[in-house]
Amino acid sequence: GCSGEEPGSGGKTTANEVWERIRLAANLEEMKQGDGDKLLKLYSITADEIEDFVLYTASSNVKADELVLIRLKDAKYTGGVKERIMQHIEAQSAKFKDYRPAEYALVERHVLTAKGPFVFFAVSKQADALEQAFNEALK
Secondary structure (H helix, E strand, O other): OOOOOOOOOOOOOOHHHHHHHHHOOOOOOOEEEOOHHHHHHHHOOOHHHEEEEEEEEEOOOOOOOEEEEEEEOOHHHHHHHHHHHHHHHHHHHHHHHOOOHHHHHHHHOOEEEEEOOEEEEEEOOOHHHHHHHHHHHOO
């Protein structure tokens, strides 16, 4: 296009637009949508760092499935946000390691990636397909 945006910069793409692409690869049947409070509780990410986000978590705490797509106000926040998500991953690993080996394996195979102002994190059996959808959405 001629929008003047750099390819791969995410331009004016919203989290919901990217999410529409990712959603097609996801099975959300047993997941529930989360809000800003949940985002803060899970990852210590505050509203002043983010423009918008989509968050889904497992409907039961014996499941590890999680999907979060964040559009940051500024890509400079990427490192800090990824670091906090990593801390969450470590906590989840510790939680599931001994008593839910299958869920632990999902956590270990998580996807955590960033492109332009977007950060995407997934713990899912479809993690690879979800990551591919994220990358496709931001080409």
